[in-house]
Amino acid sequence: MSHDAQDEALLAAARDAFAFFTVRFGPVPRRRFSLVEMPPEFGAGSGYGESGYVLLGPGAFEAGDGSAWLPGGIAHEVAHSWWGDAVHFRDFASETLAEYATLLFLREARGEGAALDLRRAAVERWAAEAGPGGGIALADIRGFGEGIDPGVYRVHAYEKGMMILSMIGDAAGEEALGRALARFMDGNRGRRAGWTELRAALAGLGRAPAAILERWERPGVPRLRVEGEAKRSGAGFSFSGRLLLEGGEPPLPLPVTVAPAGGGKGKEVAIRSASTPLDLKGKGEDAGVAVDPEWRVLVARDPPGGRDPQEVFAEAMKAVNDPGQADPAILARSMEALRGLLDAGAPVSRGTCRIGIGRCLFRLGQHGEAAKELEEGLAAGDAGPFHRSWALLRLGCIADLAKDRKGAEERYRAVLGLPDAGNLEFQKGKARRFLERPYRGYREDG
Ligand SMILES: [Zn+2]
Known part of the structure; x- marks a missing residue:
């Protein structure tokens, strides 16, 4: 070896x-x-x-x-x-x-x-x-x-x-x-x-x-698609529509869980025919309907209804990546959106979502929770160097705040060890600075 x-x-x-x-x-x-x-x-x-x-x-x-x-x-x-x-x-x-x-x-x-x-x-x-x-x-x-x-x-x-x-x-x-x-x-x-x-x-x-x-064991790719409409109802929304099984004869022999993507009670739906009525109540904003959010059933699915998950992801990450963004309401909304995407199993990088949530928590001063999300974001393995650099940098800051200087230095050095790329320079500059002088707080050091 x-x-x-x-x-x-x-x-x-x-x-x-x-x-x-x-x-x-x-x-x-x-x-x-x-x-x-x-x-x-x-x-x-x-x-x-x-x-x-x-x-x-x-x-x-x-x-x-x-x-x-x-x-x-x-x-x-x-x-x-x-x-x-x-x-x-x-x-x-x-x-x-x-x-x-x-x-x-x-x-x-x-x-x-x-x-x-x-x-x-x-x-x-x-x-x-x-x-x-x-x-x-x-x-x-x-x-x-x-x-x-x-x-x-x-x-x-x-x-x-x-x-x-x-x-x-x-x-x-x-x-x-x-x-x-x-x-x-x-x-x-x-x-x-x-x-x-x-x-x-x-x-x-x-x-x-x-x-x-x-x-x-037979060939074929059964596909589930949600069709219907969400209406505001009290503090949330109610969804009424159907679950369509395409290319899927015969029907599925086990139920599929369907849930409001933004949070709320899901239900198990038996798929006995090509079209199954579906009624759901969700909390907060309508973020679409998640089909089998735990990915337990081998069935292809069209993107959940409601907003395009890529759009939701881009909007939330824009707030995360704006260094001046410290509005607690906007940070909370961004975290909620990223969590909704994770729960819905949306086709976005799970690691990046976790790191985004961690960076919001960091800015809100919730360092323990932030560290957990950042670590999990790194462990997911699918986040690119830009997001990894931020996760490592903030984990270093959190270690510094906890007076774990050795742990902090290790993280800063890991930032510097990432490849040469223009979009990493800012984070590397900070890592270099914090290696010279420990991080002491968001207001002071950014
Ligand atoms: Zn093998």
């Missing part, structure tokens, strides 16, 4: 995943476990896991805590010690199981928000890649995608498979699914298995799981 800056963080994640899967799926005989960096030819982001080792593509050992490998990528490869090595596979079902194991581990290691992000990314990637032809039937996938476009293979083997297991976990109970997978593991140790055997184990969990399998 030529770069060892991050080997500790990667090894720790691998160790944690190993312990977690041992409890879930039973022990695998393994006394040593190695992480190996692959030569550059394999390309960044590539990986492979098998018997007691994980191979990671170039860059994995340098990328730091924001590395795409932490902790999900590592967990996926570690999971192949069970699904791939303890049980051998003749087809893609090992990827389905490794990705579902990753989902469980992410929730354990990073919280429900991280699991939601993985489900959301899975649904969106599948919706984008599987259409417009609608993809292929799972039973028609040969081996590990022989003869199939790699992108189309991936969204079926990994994303669609993982979501089917997640939906079955919701329908049958995660514990029942866990027991079925542990039994599947025991019954197939040292043997070769595939989708046929996994499918049988899942279908044995009852009628609801069997219906989910039947609905989703």
